[in-house]
Amino acid sequence: MSRQAGRGTESKKMNSELFTLTYGALVTQLCKDYENDEDVNKQLDKMGYNIGVRLIEDFLARSNVGRCHDFRETADVIAKIAFKMYLGITPSITNWSPGGDEFSLILENNPLVDFVELPDNHSTLIYSNLLCGVLRGALEMVQMAVDVKFVQDTLKGDSVTEIRMKFIRRIEDNLPAGEE
């Protein structure tokens, strides 16, 4: 399985194993640097956030999607276009809350954890927490404050990986002109 860039002018294919192994090296190094899992989780989230604020522009430049009018559209774009573009998978969207402001992304297989086993002394480590940061950072740049967290993880024995996304509020300050 190789990752393919979107309908941009260059279609860069990359070995997905290189990607998986690089991410693994990153997480293990963080585990060595920080004493406890909580700090590593926080750090992964922060790094993901920094990636997300830049990745959103790449995504918008290559995918040409317009502004989403509600959270359901956002969920569709994230699952069907963004995940497909960057990780080559299409998670399914389920478990909508009655108010329409929370949903779950179910990932059958997570390319980041292809060869990974969590050891016993790292049971509270959220291995793919970078993804939460990326989603949070990216959506913040398009004026949406969201809360993203893992509720199920195949590394911890669950059958699927589930990411829960909750819409908190629209960020009203610094709106680009023309959006009201």
Place this chain on the structure above:
Amino acid sequence: MAIFSVYVVNKAGGLIYQLDHYVPRSDTEKTFSFPLDLVLRPRDERVVVAFGQRDGIRGALRAAAGPGRAGGGRAWPGGAEPGRAEPCRAGPADAALPAVGHAVLAINGAEVSGRCTADGKDVLEFLSNPANYPVSIRFGRHRLSSNEKLMLASMFHSLFAIGSQLSPEVGSSGIEMLETDTFKLHCFQTLTGIKFVVLADPRQAGIDSLLRKIYEIYSDFALKNPFYSLEMPIRCELFDQNLKLALEVAEKAGSFGPGS
């Protein structure tokens, strides 16, 4: 068919990148003998032609008090009588609307900086001294300084917002195109608030796709550069190189491509 310049404006309205790709040159260089038959006057940080026009050297359309009387008496060299009245352009009665006249760009081949010559003398003093003649002066349209560009970019940012507020329809975009007889300004605002502005020849086609391409180049070479901080001026060589390439491709394609 040309693309004149590219501007990138960040969310707050600050100019973070500017490129002058093609600047039409309209300089004239002439040798003059004493006394100078053009009226020069200081304006902002430059010396501009306030009165008198000849051989491609443009003067400002300043109101004259009467025919033959120069407006900028202070600049008239050597106290000579303004008897050699050049046929003057009847300027608008309202002197508060100055048109931009050509500025003094160089004297005897050496570029002037602001109002001083290359060796530090004041330009007007230099030109009022008969001993310095004959002198060769180059006039031309002054190019915008980087401060002026910054100001104009933030002004455009505000006008862009006004554009969307003025709209009778709800949810209108801001200014997308500004057209004059010599150029067209195209603006593209991303969903994240960054504006890409391209000034091009009015007949140049394909600017919309060029703006999208510039967005891609920005996301590749500015954002993926870990040393570049968001919202700050873009100083990335790869961004410059790729942008120039894209402009050249667009210029060639635009002459026979479909209208954007």
